[in-house]
Amino acid sequence: MTAMQIVFLITAVVTLFAAFRTVTTPNLIHAALWLILALAGVAVFYALLNANFFAVIQVVVYIGAIAILMVFAIMLTRREMRDRGKQTSGRWWWAAILGAVFFAGVTWMIEAVALPSQPTAAVPASSIADLGKALVNPNGYVIPFEVASVLLLAALIGAVFVAWTRHNS
Amino acid sequence: MGLLSHPITLVADWLRNLFLGWGLSQGLTTVLLYLIAAIVVASLANGWVIFLIWFERKIVGRMQDRIGPNRVGPYGLLQPFADLIKIITKEIIFPDKADKPLYVIAPLLMDAAIIAIWAVIPLVPMVGMDFNVAALYTIAVGAFATLGIILAGWSSNNKFALVSAFRTVAQMISYEVPTVLALLVPVLLAGTMSLQGIVEAQHVWYIVLAPLAFLIYFIASVAEVGRTPFDLLEAESEIVAGFHIEYSGMLFATFYVGDFLHAFTIGMLGAVLFLGGWRGPGAEAYPILGLIYLWIKAFVVYFVGVWVRGTLPRLRIDQMMNFCWKFLTPLALILLVEAAVVDRLLLGFTPWGRGLVHLAINVFIGALVIAYARAYDNRRKRERPLAAKPGQYPVARPPQPAAEAQSD
Amino acid sequence: MNNWLYIAIFLFVAVLFPTALVVVGLLLGPKRPNPIKTDTYECGVQTWGETWVQFKIQYYLFALVFLVFDIEVAFLYPWAVAYKALPLFAVLEGVLFIVLLTAALIYAWRKGALEWS
Missing domain, CATH: 1.20.5 (Single alpha-helices involved in coiled-coils or other helix-helix interfaces)
Incomplete structure (x- = not known):
């Protein structure tokens, strides 16, 4: 494994975990912060792909603006929005199945397209x-x-x- | 001669050969070299803050007719060290119901974000990164500083801290708009986002080509740091100490250091973007001279910031927001259009010819803006005659209780 | 890639510096919390009610206007970088973009969304 792959794997794990915590944490502010971590992970992916501009824009727009907009929106809500109850709806498994199907579909598509393993142009x-x-x-x-x-x-x-x-x- | 003209390259090569001689791989050697470079730059920045703290206290003290630190060491020069020793042995208090992990992360995030800006600053000619999105990187990193403030305010579980954090963030994001627009002007004139490239393109300093853009960048940056006259985040009479009200010990010191470092970093960026960075006589032959030039320029910009801080009173929040959205932002947009259109029409001119035409147009726009602001102010005074007139008390004086005064 | 490697290492160092200082502070400083010391600070008054204050809609609106500007700027930066190689017509397209941005600002201004009351 090259160093790049290790960095990629670590980033992937952190990003996915942050995304998971975003939807499972009961505290809305915490959810927003986990989301920010996930977005930062995406910026790292852009950097790994040498897409400098997109990496920086990802941070400027998503973390610098959208995440802050979300935090403001959360602070606009009243206390009731700070939900301490159960975090899953009764039909969560429907979403899980749909998610799995979507993931399988995307995986199949990527496999089927047979992308070149090396960049075709410099x-x-x-x-x-x-x-x-x-x-x-x-x-x-x-x-x-x-x-x-x-x-x-x-x-x-x-x-x-x-x-x-x-x-x- | 060799050491004088290329000291950094020489040391880097020597270290590289040393590490390779130890049998380390190429990749690991690069990592180690980068690590050393990063530590040197970060230490330089952080060590300099110790001096800045003394300098600023002394200068602001003098401006306010005080002496400033003068007890510890000659001219009080050792005061910051005494403060450091004191604060490092103070208790770090975790307030009740504080969100502990976030409470600790917040100052670290803010400080780290500001240090991280130094990664892309071209300190000397030739050496250093040619990072092709450096200008936007400085903005992107600033987003994390904003985040640190939100975290601090929210995790402290204190109303003052939260209110202050939100004010601060509203202020920071508002002033980010004129900042990025003013930053576009040097990027456009140089045709690159690399800070090294922007410095190299400044045959004529951009303060000549775009003096108003420099002013906007400077003012908006001062506002983003949250210094007087934009220090609403720590308006003592309204929200006590601001978002760091609950912080103590080293956690507070981290915010404090971050503030000073941020102020100087703003000066650094201003010097790089508009004052020619390391440019100066002989800088290309002796890169260390370039570092000294840059440092002096950054210090001048920083000093103006301190000067403003020591002179002006604090703005009200609505004044501050109006100033940003109704004055700086439209002006920045006009200047951007001016730079784009005029520079295209001046395609064949010499650098100085181009610079002087830009300067003339900038002066013209500036005069128009001042005339408009004057007219607006006069109209406002006519509409609201009770507002302050020069040399007059702002509100109608209450009738003096003359009789009581006599009986006393 | 080397640029990002340097930045990654720099970020690591940037986090390390304040963290080291705070750790030293934690080790050297006393740890004697008591209920009065750790109480929420409110100028000597007992704190009352929730910390969760409902904020004004203005904060949200300003963030929204800021977001629009931020995205527009994301488009303008590549244009500014390419500026030197662009014909006059393409430069004017960028100017048109800025003019539309100004229109957005003027609308928000006229509607009073930029007033802080």
């Missing part, structure tokens, strides 16, 4: 500049790029409308 040195060029290239992703902006604008308007208008009246 990783370009400045992939970020290429990404930037592709984003604004008329033959590339310029439409999704601008649509993303409009989408975010719509998201913000929607959020302000829902959260703020009701609050004011």
Whole structure:
């Protein structure tokens, strides 16, 4: 086993455990923190894949913004949300079966596609500049790029409308 | 000559050969070298804090017409050591119902996040990482510092701490917006996110090309550290000591050290992004000179921060939020567009020509903004005549009880 | 990969430094807790009720606006890195993106979502 594989395995175990604790811990703040650990694990995966930009963005957006948004949302709730009761619903095994089926399906798909075991092309040195060029290239992703902006604008308007208008009246 | 021009490379090569001579593998040698480098840089940063604590107490003391530390050692220079010995032997109190593991992790996380920024700072020319996302990395690491504050506030099981933590986080995330937008300007001008690359691209310091972006970056960074005038997180009259109210002993000291280190790290980043980093006469021939230049520049930025701290009063929370969202953020957006459009039109210019045109436009935008702010302020004063006028008491004075005063 | 190796080692050292100091503090400092010392600090007043305070919706709104800006910036950074090699038209596309972002800010501003009351 190479050092990379060991790092990968450790990260995988930590990420999965954190994800598991996210859904099983009764304390909502703890759940949010476990989720943050799981998200950090994903960032490590990106780093292992040499996807520097995505590793950093994963941390900036998911841990720096989304996780904090969640913590704020939790603190907005009243005490009732701090659930001390049973953490599983009566039909948890349905979810377990569905999860297992989904996992099997994904595994089968990955096996069936027969991905090349070695990279087919060398990783370009400045992939970020290429990404930037592709984003604004008329033959590339310029439409999704601008649509993303409009989408975010719509998201913000929607959020302000829902959260703020009701609050004011 | 050899040792002077390439001391770091020389030492690194010597160590590498030494480790290889011991029969260690290539990979392990690299790991060991990196470990040594990391320990040296982190020690440098942490050791420097000891001096900063003395310096800041002395300077702020003088600014506030006090003497500052002057008992322990010459000019009180040994004061931080005395404080360190004292605080390290103090009890670390775990308050009732505190979430113990999180309570301990919080300061460590915050401190570690700030030290981690130093991993990507190009201290000397040529040596060091050419990390192609370094600029964003500094922001990403900051997310963990924010997290540390949330953890501290929540795990202390104290209302003041929790309120303070939330205020702090709201402030930190708000001011992160102008920070990242201002950071985009040097990235755009240099065409790279590598801090080493940004320094190398600064034939003309970016403070000439983008003085307003530097100002925004500096102000927003000071706010993110939470120093006066943005120190609402420790407004004593409202929330006592802030999110670290329950902390004592070394756990508190960790927050304290983190604060000073953060302030200097901000100066470091400001120097790297806008003041040419290690650039200076002879820096390329003698890399150690580059380190000294960088240190001086960072110290100047840091000193301005201390100066501001010693001078300005604290803002109110709504003022602080308005300043961020309604002033700094729109201005940062305008500057970004300016940098993008103007720099494209100046494609064939010499570095200095480009710099001067940018400077002129920046001055123009700055003048407009100041004129607008003046007009806004005047309008506000006209609408609310009771608000403070220069040289006048802010609220109408209550009638003086003259008769009682006489009978006394 | 070497960059990440260095960063990983640096992160390890960065965690190690404060941890070592705190451990020394734990070893050297006394441990004499008593109910009054470990009581929640509240300026000498007995603490009352739950610590769990319900927060204002403003915190959430600011985090939301911040999130939108954060994601937009994630798009803008690659554009800024590629900037030097872009034709004027592509630069203006980026500017359009920023203008839309500004529109979002203006909307939130006009709606009063940026007021802290």
